[in-house]
Amino acid sequence: MGEGVNKLALHGGSPVREAPLPARGHIGSEELAAVSAYMDKVVATGTLGAYQGEEEEAYCAAFAEYMGGGYADAVSSGSAAIYVALLALELEAFTEVIIGPFTDPGGIMPIPLQSMIPMIADSAPGSFNTGPEQIEALISPRTSAIIVPHIAGEPADIVGIMELAGRHGIPVIEDCAQAHGARFKGRLAGSFGDLSAFSTNSGKNHSSGGQGGIVFTQDEALYQSARRMADRGKPHFLPEGATNMQATLNFNQTDLAAVVGLIQLRKLPDMIERRQAIVGQLIEGTADAAMISMRRPGEDVVSSNWFLPVAFYPERAACDKETFCESLRAEGLPVTDDYRYGMPHRQTWYTERRVFGSSGYPWASPLYEGDPNREFACPNAQAMLKSHFTMTLHENWRTRDIDDVIAIFQKVAAAYRAG
Numbered sequence: 432m433g434e435g436v437n438k439l440a441l442h443g444g445s446p447v448r449e450a451p452l453p454a455r456g457h458i459g460s461e462e463l464a465a466v467s468a469y470m471d472k473v474v475a476t477g478t479l480g481a482y483q484g485e486e487e488e489a490y491c492a493a494f495a496e497y498m499g500g501g502y503a504d505a506v507s508s509g510s511a512a513i514y515v516a517l518l519a520l521e522l523e524a525f526t527e528v529i530i531g532p533f534t535d536p537g538g539i540m541p542i543p544l545q546s547m548i549p550m551i552a553d554s555a556p557g558s559f560n561t562g563p564e565q566i567e568a569l570i571s572p573r574t575s576a577i578i579v580p581h582i583a584g585e586p587a588d589i590v591g592i593m594e595l596a597g598r599h600g601i602p603v604i605e606d607c608a609q610a611h612g613a614r615f616k617g618r619l620a621g622s623f624g625d626l627s628a629f630s631t632n633s634g635k636n637h638s639s640g641g642q643g644g645i646v647f648t649q650d651e652a653l654y655q656s657a658r659r660m661a662d663r664g665k666p667h668f669l670p671e672g673a674t675n676m677q678a679t680l681n682f683n684q685t686d687l688a689a690v691v692g693l694i695q696l697r698k699l700p701d702m703i704e705r706r707q708a709i710v711g712q713l714i715e716g717t718a719d720a721a722m723i724s725m726r727r728p729g730e731d732v733v734s735s736n737w738f739l740p741v742a743f744y745p746e747r748a749a750c751d752k753e754t755f756c757e758s759l760r761a762e763g764l765p766v767t768d769d770y771r772y773g774m775p776h777r778q779t780w781y782t783e784r785r786v787f788g789s790s791g792y793p794w795a796s797p798l799y800e801g802d803p804n805r806e807f808a809c810p811n812a813q814a815m816l817k818s819h820f821t822m823t824l825h826e827n828w829r830t831r832d833i834d835d836v837i838a839i840f841q842k843v844a845a846a847y848r849a850g
């Protein structure tokens with residue numbers, strides 16, 4: 432397979448890239464100055480606030496404004512945001528919540544933790560996201576909500592899903608953990624659903640420090656409910672004399688995280704543009720590599736490119752997808768063979784029903800009227816796993832890094848050209 436400079440690193444040649452690609456470096460002097468100023472204030476006043484401090488209020492107001500108006504509550508993680516958004520809807524136990532097949536475990540675990548049954552809708556053909564048709568196939572009289580993860584920064588057909596949900600009177604939560612700033616038909620992901628949940632973990636397009644999350648809604652009553660559910664059911668916004676109204680946990684975000692989030696939010700549009708520009712260059716630079724194609728979203732979709740799915744066509748290559756990926760990694764580009772870890776209903780906690788001890792609840796409850804052993808084959812999702820690999824990228828790749836990544840693809844593609 433190639434000699435000299437073209438010899439693959441996998442076969443003992445020199446890798447295109449010796450040094451690892453650069454760390455993201457998205458936290459800089461502005462965040463440092465803001466955190467210092469906040470800590471100076473804490474020291475000067477002798478007071479470290481814990482609840483709805485002015486920093487958190489400012490961050491939530493800025494986030495809501497970014498979303499085009501509404502209400503935001505900052506919480507401790509994206510998983511917490513989903514948990515709180517679900518609780519805010521005050522659904523009945525042993526009902527069913529439909530969710531797309533690809534998500535983080537934290538995006539689906541809140542469903543059984545609230546004694547509801549996750550119903551796994553297949554993805555739309557050729558997509559990591561579920562769609563209206565796949566959701567509709569699972570709607571039953573037991574359906575109480577729909578959670579729509581927008582995977583990789585590419586929004587699902589949320590207009591079609593809202594139309595379907597509206598017809599059935601079912602509330603929708605958009606899971607925007609991977610899709611801050613992504614757009615569908617020009618509108619921001621997260622601005623369609625009854626509620627939306629964002630992770631602001633430091634690996635996400637938008638972060639509020641190491642961990643964090645946001646619950647967003649345009650509905651004031653749902654916002655008020657979310658505030659209660661994020662804070663041990665405290666009777667926020669309820670009449671004088673009301674007491675804690677729901678068992679839940681304390682999911683509040685700290686002001687320190689909010690200080691970082693506020694700065695990061697200002698940088699978000701530019702970060703997304705830079706990611707899009709990088710992906711554009713990668714697509715152009717690899718256009719002649721016949722066995723792969725980097726994902727170009729449909730015309731209604733603006734991806735925020737949290738990660739990049741790459742299609743692999745084995746019939747156009749002299750190797751399989753796994754060997755191709757191994758060769759890319761050997762040349763210095765970390766890629767993942769597939770997005771398998773993004774199918775949490777294939778994991779032990781789900782297959783062994785490990786939610787409430789060994790009871791098998793909520794599935795095993797006599798109060799659940801559906802089939803507790805129902806399996807979700809998700810053939811479209813399986814086809815996506817088979818046909819795609821994934822790569823991460825970030826907005827701070829420099830020209831040299833982008834050139835190296837293109838050179839890696841070209842070298843590996845040349846080595847495995849079919850025929």
Ligand SMILES: Cc1ncc(COP(=O)(O)O)c(C=O)c1O
Pocket residue numbers: 508509510511513533534535537538580581606608609630631632643644
């Ligand atoms: C789709 C999705 N939902 C939920 C989460 C959970 O967010 P967190 O890790 O902040 O709890 C993630 C995290 O990666 C995610 O990708």
